[in-house]
Each structure stands twice: as C-alpha cells, then as structure tokens.
Amino acid sequence: MTNKQTGANEEAACETVWAAEKVSWIDRLPRAVTMFLVLLVFLSVWQIAFMLKVISHIILPSPFATIEEIVTVGLNLLTGDYMLKALWTTAQEVLIGFMIAVVLGFFLGLLVGETDFGERMVMPYLVAINAMPKVAFAPLFVSWLGFGIASKVALAAFVALFPVIVGTAAGIHAADQNARMLFRTIGASRWQTLTMLKLPTGMPHFFTGLKNAAVLAVVGAVVGEFLGGGKGFGELIRIAASMINTPRVFALIIYLSLLGLGTFGVVLWLQRKLIFWHKETITTEELFE
C-alpha cells in the first residue's frame, strides 16, 4: 500500500481482515487416521531397524513375524484352545483380586479418612507398606498360598489395594468447608454427612483409585504367575520367553493388555454412569499416575 492510498483508505483500514488461523494439515486429519499414521511410522522404524540388524533377530523379530504371531494367538484364543483357558485363568485372578482390593480398600480408606483412630494409628503403617515394592512379596504369597490361583489373587489384590485406599480417603476429605458447615448447621448426623455429602463428593477420587487398581491388578496377577507358575497367561509368556520365541511373547503381551484395558474400560463406563455430573476426560496425568 502506498502513502497516498493510506490516506484515502483510512476508513477501510480499520476493518482489518485477520488472516485465517493456521491449522497444520496433520491437525485437520481425523483422529483415527493420525493414530494409524503414528502406528505406521512406528512399524516402519521397527522394520528398518530389523533390516539394518541393529539388534539381533533373535531378540527383535520383524514386525511382520510379530503380526503373524498375533493372528496365530488370536485364532487359538477364538477356537477356545489352551490359550483361552490360560487367559480365563488370569482373568479370574485379576477380577477376584481386583474385587477384593476394592472392598478391602474401601473399608480401609473409610477407616483412615473418616476416623481419628485410622488417621493416627493405621495410616502410618499403610504409608510404610505402600512404600515397599509390593511385587517383591510374590515369593511369600506363593509359599503361603501355594502354586494355585490363590497366591496370584492375593498378589493382585495386594498390589491393587493401595490406590483404592488412597482414592477413598482422599474422596472423604474432598468435601469443602462450606458444605461441611452447611451439614452441621442443618444438624446432619455423622452417618448422614458421610453418605449424603462425603461419599458422593469423593466419587471422582474413588474412581481414580479404581482405574489405577484395575491396571495394577493385572500386574499383580502376572508377576504372581511368573514366580508361582500355574496355568495362566503369565506362564505362557514365561515359556515363550524361555524358548526365545520373541514374536509370541509380544503377541501374548498384546492380548494380556486387552485384559487390563477391558477392566479399565468397565470401571470408566461405570464412572460415567454413576458420576454423571463430573464431566471428565482421561488426562495424561491420570493414566501415568
């Protein structure tokens, strides 16, 4: 624009047209497509690394061999062969362990969160136990409860217990000062304050604990199987690894993770149903807590 024009077009200049906000082409693609692209890049890097022999082929199989194995294992699972039985065994360990953790964790959380006795006398022990590497107790559980399902259930429950305790206790403390004061001025009993104020307010915290517990229960069960044998999926992984069948190990881990994802999904679904007022998306923080 020349100087002459500036004077003449002063009014027009006021209506500045903003350049359209720039959105990179990658952000415009549908999410499914970009997610697939990321997977494709990952597999390509893997394939290149395989072809360049960066790592021995025994340790790092080609992505194609792995995908093939995923299909093989998947077919085995679908036809209800021994792998499905193994998966069912592990699923039982995870679910029973998880449920024990939820019930026990809820009551311990109540004890710690709601009573002075719990907070002063029980809490320090819980903190101390929580600081321990819990899977290190696996050999003990095996020697106490044998090589059957019980020792794995116990380890799954033990590992998953603490997030539930923390979630419950944190939830009980979540109600704000005014809400408590309101309940007191109304003359609510302790039971009413707990059931009508503290527990509903704490639901999101409780569910955060449950989601962590759902994932940890799988860890507990599998570690139990690694150390205590049995008939579960962990045992299959251990056998495949000892035969240096790396593609199979990868394939088994994929299906095992579906178990954790499934439990997590059920808890998430339940949370969205129950806590309809708490609109939340899964945050990165929560996933890696």
Place this chain on the structure above:
Amino acid sequence: MTMENTLSSLPVGLEGRPVFELRGVSKTYKRRNVHALEKIDLRLTEGSFWAVIGSSGCGKSTLLKIMTGLLSPSEGSVMLSGKPVTGPRRDIGMMFQQPTLFPWRTAVENVVLPIEIRDGKKAALEKHKDAKALLDLVGLKGFEQVYPNELSGGMAQRVAICRMLITEPAVLLLDEPFSALDELSRDFMDMELQRICKERNATTFLVTHSIPEAVILSDMVSVMSPRPGRIAATVTIDLPRPRTLEMMTEPRFAAYVKQIRELLDKGAFL
C-alpha cells in the same frame, strides 16, 4: 442523624420483637491464645436487616459460627426466639459465598436437602411442592429438574436461597452471599434478596465486604474492627423502603458510604 447515635455500640434499634440477641459475646481460643471476639452486642428485631462489615480476619466467621451454634462463646449469651443457642438450631438459615449445591441433586432436590436430613426422604418428597413455589419466587420456574452444572452463578445462588428458606427459619445468616458474582449480577441479586426478605418478613444478618451492598440493603450497618474482633460502630441507615438501585446515586447514599468508609479506615487495616 447525630454522631452519638451512630457511634454507640448498641443503638436503640427498630421497634419490634427481638429475634436474635447477643449479649456481651466474647470468644478466646485458649489453645492458640487468640482473642477473637470482644463483647459483641447485637439485637436483631423481627423483619429487620442488619449488616456487618469488616476486613478479613476481624472475627466475622467466628461470630457467625457462634450465632449458628457451631461454636460456644467464652462469655456472654446468644438468644434466638427467646431460647439460648447451645447447638445447631432448626430455625437458622445459612448461606455462603459459594452456592454449595450438590451436583448429583436436581435444583428441587437441593432445595429440600435440609428437610431430607432432618425428617427423612418421605418428608422431603412432600416438600417438593413448597420447594417449587420457592423456586418460582426467586424466578427459577421451569428449572426444578435441572442439575446445578447447568445453572449460572446467580441462578445457583437463588437455589441456595430457596434451600435456606425451605425450613422457614426465624433468622437468615448470609456470609458474603453474592461476592462471587460479577458486579451487575450482584446488584440485581441484592434487589432480589430485598424483595424476598420483604415478602417473607425475614430477619436477616448479612456479612459483607461491600459498603454499597451493606447500605442499600440494611437498616443497620455495624463496622467491625479486628484483634480482638469487636463492633467499632453501628450506623442506622435511614433510607426509605423499598430501596432501589437508583438510590445509589443519591447524595444521602453517598454520605452513608463515606461515613462507613471513614469508620473502617480508623483501624481495621492496621
């Protein structure tokens, strides 16, 4: 208005039956050795509106807790409707800066909460009709089944007003009820509050940080000063009722605001 009148700690007050009476209320937290309140005298008559204004930490929340029966005074007596306050009372309605609604309950379920806590679910259900009438009174007709998430700040405070009124309390204690709202909503809600109080002949005690709010709503404005919390002065607001927002531009209104500001500046912010 003479100085003697405005500066005496216990003004003659309006005529009428006293509802709330505080005599020489002091509070010392022994463990922390904090002298929180010093000889508070208040006499709220039926249908009157009393505001207390003061900086943070002047003992207002201690005073409110004593009035609601959540704390016992170290000295002095608190009487409500002729009976001493010794614990939480049914005939006190309370409201806070935050609406403190419960998101898992609809508007009407939030309103009947005090009934549900005191008399059970069945009694609460029977009160739904009254609750709806109250929501209608505060201009929330048609919002009965809405969850608090979908209400604006002002609307949520109206629901809180209804919850306070559902038990038909003898006195309303308002703890900075509209200070979380924007200025425009606040003026509007103040006028709504006046209308509701008049309609129900409510006796109201308001704690606020806003001098204009105190002046436009009240019959009496007490200025509190801190350490220990005491009533430094009480001003009788002699403006005609009903008050309107236009009054805020009148010189009389400005004079009251100026007077209270000067009283506050004396020592409240040291």
